[in-house]
Amino acid sequence: MAFIRRSKPNPQPTSGTFTPRPRLPSASAPTKPREREAGESSRTFLARAASHLRAAAMATVMQKIKDIEDEMARTQKNKATAHHLGLLKAKLAKLRRELLTPTSKGGGGAGEGFDVTKSGDARVGLVGFPSVGKSTLLNKLTGTFSEVVAAYEFTTLTCIPGVIMYKGAKIQLLDLPGIIEGAKDGKGRGRQVISTARTCNVILIVLDAIKPITHKRLIEKELEGFGIRLNKTPPNLTFRKKEKGGINFTSTVTNTHLDLETVKAICSEYRIHNADISLRYDATADDLIDVIEGSRIYTPCIYVVNKIDQITLEELEILDKLPHYCPISAHLEWNLDGLLEKVWEYLDLVRIYTKPKGLNPDYEDPVIVSSKKKTVEDFCNRIHKDMVKQFKYALVWGSSVKHKPQRVGKEHELEDEDVVQIIKKI
Incomplete structure (x- = not known):
């Protein structure tokens, strides 16, 4: 006898109209592009x-980056894993x-508000998390009104320039939007922020005195990733x-990493075999990879610890001893002169005064x-x-x-505050 399996009827709701639940797109993958709409060129x-x-x-690349970072975090660091970690x-x-x-031309450029023409003798960028006081610091140093300085995050949305005249030099100061964690992976406007930071002669990482170490490490990670x-x-x-001969590796010291x-x-x-x-x-x-990549920027940096009026004297003394640190209070204008002096030191600029023939040197407008x-x-x-x-x-x-004056050629190296008179050919 043959048995016939009967399919069970689909249960129907006892009341109301049955509406299937729509399937939501995955958050990690972009939705499928719409068809061409009527009237759309x-x-x-x-x-x-x-x-x-x-x-x-971009979503695919970011997932690959996350997978590699997770694998590196799981891998113990020792001689046996050095080869694998180097490859990762x-x-x-x-x-x-x-x-x-x-x-493309429009896919990753400076973006609206970031195309600031480089001017002056040097460029200094203010980088930090939102609401650490970058806009207040810019206002105090340059008199540039950035935006309404609020105590909430993401106040500054564009790159705000200002100018400082210091020791005869014209220094352009940029207030960059607050950096967010994941900027190095293309999140938010991090690409534009750090791209502009790459053009700076000195970077000021502005930190909140309440949590300077936590923010410092996160910002360093973002900048290093870029x-x-x-x-x-x-x-x-x-x-x-x-062209040939394989990889020839030599060293004048004992290597513990490579x-x-x-x-x-x-x-x-x-794909380098020779x-x-x-x-x-x-x-x-990391050093070898940096050389092969050839696009690394080596920039002096000052860690500006703001809001020191909110910490104890003992904590302030500890911060003052750390290298590359400068404690300030932008709101109360504490130690702003010390910050400017440190910026000048890190810019490492040289002032040269001109002397026209038969006239006194021009000490008011040096050549930088x-x-x-x-x-x-x-x-x-x-x-x-x-x-x-x-x-x-x-x-x-x-x-x-050695002599005052001394005749020199064009290869002669000058020092800060030298006076120079150029003799031209007849």
């Missing part, structure tokens, strides 16, 4: 579709570069690609040059690009010469 539709694809690609760090650096590099190295010098290692296999793994991740690598100190995998580019030729280029072509020799008064 092809250009608008294509731009919307391209934006959707960029968002989908190389993959992580590549993914972050992919995430933070603009994919390739900004604070108060560091470039790695003292040589990396040179070649070996040949780790170096090969990192290079292989970048290169000469020479170490002059005990470098890490960097301490790394302070030759007579650099001085001439700051005045006018054609001056070097007409240059014959220079007379210098100051600490850079």
Whole structure:
């Protein structure tokens, strides 16, 4: 006898109309782009579709970054895992570069309110979490009215510039919007904030005196993830690609972080199979990756601890002893002169006074040059690009010469507050 299985009828509600529950889209994945709407131009539709694809690609990269960070957190650090961790760090650096590099003309530019023309002799950026007092500090130092300074988060939404005239130098000061955790991964407006920070000669990380260490570590992590190295010098290692010969790894010191296999793994991740690598100190995998990436910025940084009027004298004494720290109270204008002096020290600028023939030196309007580019030729280029072509020799008064004056050539390096008279060709 054959048995016939009968399907059970779908239960129906006893009253009312049955409405199936809509399926919500996943929060981690972008929703599917709409079809082209009536009246929508092809250009608008294509731009919307391209934006959707960029968002989908970014979500994928961010997930890969999270997976690698989770794996690194689970992995113990020892000699046996050094090779694996080095490879993960190389993959992580590549993914972050992919995430933070603009994919199109309109996909990752400066953004509205961030396109501030660089002006003056130096640029200083104020970076910090919302409501730590950056806008108040800018107002006190420059007289620039940023916005209504409120005690709630996300007050400043754009990049606000101001100018300080200090020791004859024109210093541009930028109040950047409050940074949020995850900025290095493209969250919020973090990309625009840190991109602008990369153009600064000195970064001021403004911290709340109530929780300075917690905020300091989080901001450092965000800036490091964007390739900004604070108060560091470039790695003292040589990396040179070649056409053949494999990876040649040499070192003048004992290495505790890198070996040949780790170096090969990192290079292989970048599809580099032939290169000469020479170490002059005990470098890490991060140092090698920084050199290979070649896009790192090494910027002096001052940790400005604001609202010191809200902490005890004992806590203030501890902060005052820490390196690169400057305690202030922007609201009460405490130690703002000390902050300006520290900014000047970290900018490391050189003032050169001009002396026209037969006249006294002009001590009111010095020519400002960097301490790394302070030759007579650099001085001439700051005045006018054609001056070097007409240059014959220079007379210098100051600490850079033995005699007063002394005749020098364009290769001579000047010192702060030297006086220079340029003699041109006839």
